[in-house]
Amino acid sequence: MFTIILVESSLELIPTELSNHQSVLAYSKKFKKNISNTLLDNSWHFGAMKGLENEIKRGRPDIVHLTLLSICTSPAFYQNKIQVFVHTINDEIISINNNTRLPKSYHRFQGLMEKLFLTKKIESESEILIQMENSSLSKLISKINPDEIIGLTTQGQKTTFEKLTHQIKENSCILIGGFQKGHFNKETEKIIETSFSIHDSSLEAHLVASRLVYEYEKTIFI
Amino acid sequence: MFTIILVESSLELIPTELSNHQSVLAYSKKFKKNISNTLLDNSWHFGAMKGLENEIKRGRPDIVHLTLLSICTSPAFYQNKIQVFVHTINDEIISINNNTRLPKSYHRFQGLMEKLFLTKKIESESEILIQMENSSLSKLISKINPDEIIGLTTQGQKTTFEKLTHQIKENSCILIGGFQKGHFNKETEKIIETSFSIHDSSLEAHLVASRLVYEYEKTIFI
Structure with missing residues (x-):
């Protein structure tokens, strides 16, 4: 995973x-x-x-929605082969259980996120689906304890999604910016061990996520 | 293209x-x-x-929004390597100029589509960006006059996006269902020359479109 x-x-x-x-x-x-x-x-x-x-x-919940959908509607997500977290600009960490089926309708997603900010968790009958806590990216990374920490940015070494997914270790963490423009801040940069660039110009976060997950699926599904 | x-x-x-x-x-x-x-x-x-x-x-404009975004934010679309049309359930045809930058915010997309239904076109200062006409899928296909017409459906021959994009002819038309569930109707089936299935279970339209465009880009960009 x-x-x-x-x-x-x-x-x-x-x-x-x-x-x-x-x-x-x-x-x-x-x-x-x-x-x-x-x-x-x-x-x-x-x-x-x-x-x-x-x-x-700031103020682009649509980017988070689109990017999460591109990950959370994939076969790899359904089959627990990837896990996904959202780190917000204010250092909240949102964990998303792989049984979560996020609403495709934006206004429902908005309502869900507003409920999450209020109650800190979204539950189904039997389990917690989404959870939010005040934390930090570094604390989350410590908890995951990954084999490597990769950041995707136009400022990184050039590669392709195909090469990247073939070379990553089993328990890797890949960081994608959940914002419209600009680069990772200094704190995030300190955490990243290796940076890769997968396109000359910057790609939308949802496109990066969907291509990454797709290439990863090719390495794990026959 | x-x-x-x-x-x-x-x-x-x-x-x-x-x-x-x-x-x-x-x-x-x-x-x-x-x-x-x-x-x-x-x-x-x-x-x-x-x-x-x-x-x-019916009634899933969010599916059309997500799927169009997964196509229209791709390098292939920006560089005029693919063109995209929406055929609606009521036989309208929407043409999208490759200079169009669709809003990522759903409520803006909704407003844009409602304007389109009213005025039949969306213009910038210098050109028509989006146009809608009462027509039919078969009329659109006649106008495009493609080398082959391919439908993606779980009922088709098994293949992968990679194989598919390597074997399609230069001027192909690929049909993706812009709806939540169910299969193509009989009229659409008559138009399709070859059907392919790219996954065992049905995938969301936005996922199909983004994977297709990505593999196609790999065949045209070095």
Whole structure:
């Protein structure tokens, strides 16, 4: 089994400092939603986000949704051959049980994530499906204790998904940025042992994840 | 260049016969939307859709969104190496110009599609990006005039994406079902020349599309 971690992911609730901004208030009124428990989303809160610290990496829950779907609808995920975690920009760690079937509909995903921020876990009748805890990427990595820690970034050594999946060790961790633009921050860079670049220009996170999982499946399924 | 067509896709406006159903009225009131120009979406209109003809293939605009994104964010699409069309369950044909950058945010995609149903085209300053016309799959195929017409279905000959992309002719058309469950209808089956199955169980359309495009890229990019 290998592990994919979406790191520094653009998933957070609306920060309190934005709660009085006009675009946030208008959104909350329109959808009758509680501001303090609403995902920050730059397609709605763009006006409020202008000038926000680290703006380019924030408010893109759609990226997390798309990327998780590209992993969690794969045969490898269904058959417990990969595990996936989301590390958020605020150092929460979300663990996703391989029995989880994430909603494809965005508004249901949004509702699920807002519930997760509130209750810290999503349960079915018999088990915990999704869990969130305040932690850090380094703590998660220590817990997984992988054979190697690989980061995918345009700044890494050139390779292909095919070569990469043939050379990774059994218990590897692969880190993919869960944000729109920019590079890993210094803390993440310190954790990564080897960086690879799998395309000249930067690819969307969901594309990276789906190609990675597909090539990995080719090495484990006949 | 080869062509991908999402066929019998679950993309339509709310049919007039459902416009008085409670779940539709509640949705329209909540979001202040005009019922006659709102996408049918089973995550909101499930109650109204019960018993609707061909129910299993309808009201899943999220499937069309996810699948288009998995194609239209690929290097092959950006570099005009593939073209993509959506054939809807009501025989509309949507053409997507390769300069189109589809919104990743679902509510923006929804707005775009609702505008498309209304105006029949989406333009930028200099060109038509997306166009919709009442037509049929067979008319579209006649216009493309492909060297071969391939359908991907669990009922086809077993192959892999790798084998398939190595054997397809330059100007091929590949048909992927743009719906949740079920098989191609008889009309589509008549059009398909060869059917292939690329997995034992049925895979989500977005997964099929992204794997297909990726393997195709490997045959054209070094």
